[in-house]
Amino acid sequence: xxxxxxxxxxxxxxxxxxxxxxxxxxxxxxxxxxxxxxxxxxxxxxxxxxxxxxxxxxxxxxxxxxxxxxxxxxxxxxxxxxxxxxxxxxxxxxxxxxxxxxxxxxxxxxxxxxxxxxxxxxxxxxxxxxxxxxxxxxxxxxxxxxxxxxxxxxxxxxxxxxxxxxxxxxxxxxxxxxxxxxxxxxxxxxxxxxxxxxxxxxxxxxxxxxxxxxxxxxxxxxxxxxxxxxxxxxxxxxxxxxxxxxxxxx
Amino acid sequence: xxxxxxxxxxxxxxxxxxxxxxxxxxxxxxxxxxxxxxxxxxxxxxxxxxxxxxxxxxxxxxxxxxxxxxxxxxxxxxxxxxxxxxxxxxxxxxxxxxxxxxxxxxxxxxxxxxxxxxxxxxxxxxxxxxxxxxxxxxxxxxxxxxxxxxxxxxxxxxxxxxxxxxxxxxxxxxxxxxxxxxxxxxxxxxxxxxxxxxxxxxxxxxxxxxxxxxxxxxxxxxxxxxxxxxxxxxxxxxxxxxxxxxxxxxxxxxxxxxxxxxxxxxxxxxxxxxxxxxxxxxxxxxxxxxxxxxxxxxxxxxxxxxxxxxxxxxxxxxxxxxxxxxxxxxxxxxxxxxxxxxxxxxxxxxxxxxxxxxxxxxxxxxxxxxxxxxxxxxxxxxxxxxxxxxxxxxxxxxxxxx
Numbered sequence: 213x214x215x216x217x218x219x220x221x222x223x224x225x226x227x228x229x230x231x232x233x234x235x236x237x238x239x240x241x242x243x244x245x246x247x248x249x250x251x252x253x254x255x256x257x258x259x260x261x262x263x264x265x266x267x268x269x270x271x272x273x274x275x276x277x278x279x280x281x282x283x284x285x286x287x288x289x290x291x292x293x294x295x296x297x298x299x300x301x302x303x304x305x306x307x308x309x310x311x312x313x314x315x316x317x318x319x320x321x322x323x324x325x326x327x328x329x330x331x332x333x334x335x336x337x338x339x340x341x342x343x344x345x346x347x348x349x350x351x352x353x354x355x356x357x358x359x360x361x362x363x364x365x366x367x368x369x370x371x372x373x374x375x376x377x378x379x380x381x382x383x384x385x386x387x388x389x390x391x392x393x394x395x396x397x398x399x400x401x402x403x404x405x406x407x408x409x410x411x412x413x414x415x416x417x418x419x420x421x422x423x424x425x426x427x428x429x430x431x432x433x434x435x436x437x438x439x440x441x442x443x444x445x446x447x448x449x450x451x452x453x454x455x456x457x458x459x460x461x462x
Numbered sequence: 463x464x465x466x467x468x469x470x471x472x473x474x475x476x477x478x479x480x481x482x483x484x485x486x487x488x489x490x491x492x493x494x495x496x497x498x499x500x501x502x503x504x505x506x507x508x509x510x511x512x513x514x515x516x517x518x519x520x521x522x523x524x525x526x527x528x529x530x531x532x533x534x535x536x537x538x539x540x541x542x543x544x545x546x547x548x549x550x551x552x553x554x555x556x557x558x559x560x561x562x563x564x565x566x567x568x569x570x571x572x573x574x575x576x577x578x579x580x581x582x583x584x585x586x587x588x589x590x591x592x593x594x595x596x597x598x599x600x601x602x603x604x605x606x607x608x609x610x611x612x613x614x615x616x617x618x619x620x621x622x623x624x625x626x627x628x629x630x631x632x633x634x635x636x637x638x639x640x641x642x643x644x645x646x647x648x649x650x651x652x653x654x655x656x657x658x659x660x661x662x663x664x665x666x667x668x669x670x671x672x673x674x675x676x677x678x679x680x681x682x683x684x685x686x687x688x689x690x691x692x693x694x695x696x697x698x699x700x701x702x703x704x705x706x707x708x709x710x711x712x713x714x715x716x717x718x719x720x721x722x723x724x725x726x727x728x729x730x731x732x733x734x735x736x737x738x739x740x741x742x743x744x745x746x747x748x749x750x751x752x753x754x755x756x757x758x759x760x761x762x763x764x765x766x767x768x769x770x771x772x773x774x775x776x777x778x779x780x781x782x783x784x785x786x787x788x789x790x791x792x793x794x795x796x797x798x799x800x801x802x803x804x805x806x807x808x809x810x811x812x813x814x815x816x817x818x819x820x821x822x823x824x825x826x827x828x829x830x831x832x833x834x835x836x837x838x839x840x841x842x843x844x845x846x847x848x849x850x851x852x853x854x855x856x857x858x859x860x861x862x863x864x
Contacts, residue, residue, distance in 0.1 A: 307517075309524035316819040331819060342661055348607035349595035367595045370587020372527040373606050379662025381813050384524045387515045390588060447817070450741070451662045 275359035277425035279337065279397050279456065281410070282436045282444075286461035287418045288330040290315050297415035301401045304393070310384050312395040313412055329461075332420060334412070335382035335395035336447070336455030337361050342377035352392070359456065360399050365391035379451035397423070426456065436460060482854045490697060490850065497847035501580075504840020507833050508584030516587055519833040526809045530830040531585035533802040534838045536653065538578030538845070539613065540675065540801065543650040544683020545571035546620060546642055548713065553627070554639040562709040566694060566852075566859035567687055568624045568639070573848035574686070575617055581841040605655040612649030616642055628856070650675050657808060664742025665735070666808040674727050678800075681724050684717030685771070685793035690849060692787045697850070698858040702783075711780030721772045728764075746811050749825055755807065763803055767796020 273280075298304060298313050313334035320327055341361050343352050351367035352374055354360070368391035375383045375392065386393035397403060398410040407414075413421040424433035437444055442462050446455045511519040522529040549567030552560025583589045592610070601607050619642035626635035651672035657663070658671030691710060695702050702710075734740075735747030750759045774789035812822035830838070852859070 316814065316817070316821050318817065318819045331817065333814075345601075345603045346606060346656070346660070348601055348604045348610065349592070350599045350601045351595070367591065367599055368588065369592040369595065371592075371606060372587075373604075373656065375524070375527045376809070377660050377662065379813050381525060385517070385527070385587060387517055448662065448813070453661065 273426040276427050277358060278427035279358050279360055280426040280433045282422040282433050282458045282460060283332050284420050285331060285459050288332055288420045289418060290330045293415045294412035297411040301398060301411035305388055336380050336457040338453035338455045340454050342453055343374035346373045346377040360397050362396055363391060365389055368392055379448045479855050486854060494850050497843045500843030501840050501847055504837045507836045511833060521831040525812060525826050526828040528805050529828055530802060530834050530838055531581055533805040534841050535578045535582040537798050537801040538574045538841055540679045540682050541686050542571045542575035543646045543679040545686055546646045547680050548683035548687055550639050550643045554636055559708055559712045562706045563687055565627050566691060568620060569852050569859060570690055572620050573845050577841045577844040580844050581837060584837050605652045605659060609649055609652040609656060612645050616645040616649050619645055647676060650679055662813055663808050665746040677723050681720035682797050684713050684720055685790045687713050688786050689790035689794060692783050694853050694858060697853050700858060714775050714780035714786055718775050721768045725768055741816060742811060746807050750807055759803060762796050762799035766792045767800050
């Protein structure tokens with residue numbers, strides 16, 4: 213059945229004799245195969261090109277309201293009322309590893325003066341979230357109006373790729389909800405009901421967590437983020453997710 | 463060469479299978495029994511975890527959400543892709559020497575990917591939702607979506623290919639084999655990209671993973687082809703025909719080449735993670751080479767997975783079947799641990815490590831629970847079970863003259 217091809221005595225026919233149509237077909241096949249290989253990657257690259265390199269505020273903060281939080285880190289005393297308020301408001305189960313927000317502790321033994329500082333963390337509601345890109349079923353997505361990263365729990369298959377993708381350790385699997393759970397700036401429990409801030413910001417007695425709208429130049433978060441007297445930074449900028457939670461101190 | 467086989471009737475086929483099963487020895491049935499028992503235990507454990515909640519049974523946790531079950535899934539789909547690619551050299555791309563290994567390899571590529579799916583079904587928390595939402599709410603930027611979808615297509619092609627091979631319909635088998643190879647490479651590189659495109663995980667991040675996964679699949683393919691063919695002939699107590707011996711000889715040679723390729727890849731991966739001490743990757747490479755994970759890396763991944771088999775393959779000259787069997791068994795163990803290392807090490811550095819906070823100063827540890835091990839064993843049990851039954855039902859995957 214097989215044609216036995218004598219490879220040693222094959223003549224080089226040259227490419228100049230290949231008909232144009234055949235070349236086109238070959239190229240088309242190559243492109244199609246490349247497309248399949250690149251998978252979702254090309255799609256995500258295209259969406260990145262559209263949103264990168266915006267400099268003015270309107271483009272930088274495309275949501276209305278563009279919810280954001282600034283942590284005045286130097287004011288945090290680790291009283292954990294924010295964590296308690298979050299648990300109570302959002303029904304976070306009290307098991308190991310389940311939290312939407314927590315407070316990290318950093319010690320600098322050879323510092324002059326104070327040697328301890330506290331760093332509250334939560335979902336950074338990134339402008340270029342990794343979690344939403346990697347989710348196979350769009351169970352996690354960025355809300356088109358507010359920019360909050362939300363969960364559609366019925367779609368979550370529990371693959372936990374979003375947990376791997378998140379550079380902020382902001383996600384955990386909630387066995388009661390049967391879905392990955394995360395901070396959503398209290399969208400379902402407070403903001404959508406007309407409240408103006410999150411439970412954690414509301415509970416903080418030390419004014420650490422300033423919550424507001426970055427698209428409003430009169431808002432307090434906007435003013436803190438855009439002053440130049442005190443340093444303002446984000447966590448893990450190298451992950452390139454353009455977070456909406458900022459930190460400041462001093 | 464002309465066809466000189468006649469199509470047997472259904473009755474003759476059934477009688478043939480029944481005779482082969484009847485004449486099989488006690489040892490064969492003991493192995494089938496053990497494999498089936500392991501699969502049942504595994505399925506029972508998996509269902510229990512699924513119903514009562516995985517967190518009570520698995521040792522994975524918030525910071526290390528992927529454990530040995532993900533590694534096992536990766537191992538089986540790597541094996542399947544490798545079986546498909548190496549065997550396609552013969553029956554798809556026409557290299558005569560590789561022809562005899564086609565049937566058994568294609569059958570095993572189906573068996574191994576089914577084993578992968580079996581394990582992942584107990585790893586994913588809510589697999590039934592996947593069946594619905596992957597279809598009606600696809601996220602085209604998600605590599606895991608592409609991986610799953612393309613592996614589904616791959617499985618369909620491999621199934622069709624095997625049926626055409628059984629029917630001796632060469633042309634449709636070649637078309638399905640080629641399509642299966644393309645889908646397999648696409649699916650498998652997307653699996654690499656599931657790890658490689660996570661921006662917050664420097665040990666994985668970059669184009670290395672998809673490329674490494676393909677090369678590594680081909681290396682694994684050589685190991686499992688050698689292992690299963692030599693075992694198959696032992697089970698069927700048959701003399702190996704010269705063309706089959708020749709096929710295993712060339713597979714060994716390609717295996718030697720691919721071990722060298724992966725050793726080369728691994729060397730540069732380590733150097734890249736050490737030179738200039740890059741943030742995020744350096745502490746991981748350090749723990750891998752000289753730290754708490756060093757023994758696992760050097761003994762299993764390097765010695766059992768690659769260096770030992772490399773020496774044995776060279777000594778065997780592709781003809782000493784005993785050495786080749788030992789080498790390929792050693793490789794399978796080493797490669798399994800290699801997958802575990804890849805999955806675990808990428809997560810071992812806490813995402814807040816560089817922040818220097820008390821909570822995340824140390825590397826994260828993970829060791830599988832007994833339940834995770836049982837489910838893992840079930841994957842191997844399923845491959846063993848399908849392999850054993852396949853040998854009898856398909857009569858040692860004999861290749862017809864054509």
